[in-house]
Amino acid sequence: MTKLKLSGVSKAYGATLALRRGDLELDTGEVHVLIGANGSGKSTLCKIVAGSVRPDAGDVLLDGRAVTVSGPRAAQALGIGIFYQELSLADHRSVAENICLPDLPKQSGFFIDRAALRQKAERYIALFEAVAGAELRADTNVDDLRADQRQLVEIMKALATEAPVLIFDEPTSALDRAQVDRFFEILRGLRNDGRSIVFISHRMDEIFAIGDRVTVIRDGETIGTMAIAETTPEAVIHMMVGEQEELAAPQQAAPPSHAASTDAALTVENLTGAGFRDVSFTVRRGEILGLGGLHGQGQSALLKALFGAPPPSAGEARIARERLRTDSPRSAIAQGVAYVSGDRSRDGVITGRPILENVTPIHALRNRLVLARPGRLAEKALPALKALNTKFAGLSHSIGSLSGGNQQKIVIARWLIDKPDILLLDDPTKGIDLSAKTDLFALIRRLAEEGLAIVLYSSEDAELLNNADRILVFNGGAVSRELSGAERTRYNLYQAAYEAA
Incomplete structure (x- = not known):
């Protein structure tokens, strides 16, 4: 059964067309992978679903009903949660406050219920307890955490929305292998409970480990959707590339015609940094x-x-x-x-x-x-x-x-x-x-x-x-x-x- 459907969605920023034609069908109880090159429109499509970007055209249907996602609060009310590629954490607040930020528990209708806040946060921290590190506690300030721990907090924040539709935009970029494996265990559990998940990743092994279907976006357009069990990494890449498998469009620039010298100008050996x-x-x-x-x-x-x-x-x-x-x-x-x-x-x-x-x-x-x-x-x-x-x-x-x-x-x-x-x-x-x-x-x-x-x-x-x-x-x-x-x-x-x- 289709949970979420986008048809002909587009978005332009001035003369720049970020999304020409975005189509997506997300089923109930599915992990649906989005893949595409840099600037293909994946994140724009997800931000439209999450209400942080308003489309110029197209239709969004939720449970078969046309909806207007006018902003993040509207998305939350519709049951849509998102993990943003650019972390949206409050650095000087605690882990618990960040996890519960979309829906802070209140008492007397105004004051934050600190006991309920901590209890809710610790439930999600416990999901990653074996891989998060001892420093990741409910009362720890987010700016005291490592990059991987901050990313885990952002994931917990998305999970804490308890939304029927969850969007994860490159959530594993800073995680180690054990953290990714644990996260995937959690996603499989959510899928089995009937939740619908959109997952953006640039790692082919992750796509084939967690996805049920994959949709390819190229140059701002949805190219097609395939069942993961019925395709291969090579087929997905061919769909991403299209007919332009060789050099890119010739109107951009002519290929280099000069001959380089044999003299080494810059030599870099085993350079390592942040x-x-x-x-x-x-x-x-x-x-x-x-x-x-x-x-x-x-x-x-x-x-x-x-x-x-x-x-x-x-x-x-x-x-x-x-x-x-x-x-x-x-x-x-x-x-x-x-x-x-x-x-x-x-x-x-x-x-x-x-x-x-x-x-x-x-x-x-x-x-x-x-x-x-x-x-x-x-x-x-x-x-x-x-x-x-x-x-x-x-x-x-x-x-x-x-x-x-x-x-x-x-x-x-x-x-x-x-x-x-x-x-x-x-x-x-x-x-x-x-x-x-x-x-x-x-x-x-x-x-x-x-x-x-x-x-x-x-x-x-x-x-x-x-x-x-x-x-x-x-x-x-x-x-x-x-x-x-x-x-x-x-x-x-x-x-x-x-x-x-």
Whole structure:
């Protein structure tokens, strides 16, 4: 019997279409898996069900009745609970308060019933007692817990809603094997009790261990649904890839045409840090090395560690034959390393300041400028801005007067006034338009042809497949496979990203 049905659901954010056509049928007493690449629309679909995102079109039926999920409270009233991929815990509150947050027990209609709160929380803590660790207690503050324990608290919070429909958006990403096994035991018990569960995972072994059916979403559209018992991991990946098994759509960019030097520009040996482990590779002068895999598998953390923000905990990196000092970004900059983040609002632009001040701080740092005339700085900045086809009215205008794409061009241009030896690109095109992306990748290839060594992480597979000479696929914080030449296909990229880590 169908418990929940979504038909033709869509959602756009301005010009960005997050979900073109989302269809899903969830049966009573079923674990239904959603799978798709980064940005395919899985999380958007689930947030629509949970009321945190309102659809632009489409129908949502619950028990055969059309419903409007106007917000999280409405979802709760309809019997829908969700585990969010981005944890929604109150850091400075206790474990018990977080678990019971959706429905705090009250006394006298106003005051929190502390005894009932603790009793309810301990019931869910006990479910994970053997795998959670002694520190996870009802009265422990959430900010004193490890990452895996915090994730368990978020899971308990979803379970405590006692909702007939439960949605789990990548709930196992920070859990160890024993914790995952225990969680799956609990989910099987809920399924046997008639609960309906939507489960998003990027691990193929988990999908086949817990799912009854799997629905594949690709490029914002539901492609199809299969019974887990009647399919294979290879068939699921083929459905995710579609007909584009080779290089991605040619309109994005032309494949690299340059020949890399044999000289090693950057050598990384057994580098380990927060979010990644035992990573080794070499980048040659004139080479674009891609970092692929699902979002959050250690790619960004690796690039930040090479830039000293924060430093790695073990291993070594060398520029040519000189040891790379990763104690701070200042040290990395002094050795010719540049880092560009896709999160320009946090790691890029200097808000409220003129374009000139945003484009020249690295030049000032590298040349130890204490005082400088704006005219001289403008002479240095303009060629770099022109190389990126940056559109702006004047260097004295605020950075906030520019579009997102042009703001990102400013962030990139600041590194090109005094060209670095190593360019680390951390999802640099996130949130910018196609025209700006085209300009950026044309420049990246030109810089590579001039001998720059480039390490590129992108959450968009097409950008890697069309621009990187080689791709290191990350899975679980480590490199699971290297793809080069004819091996650079969507199928191989997805297979390495989704296989058991």
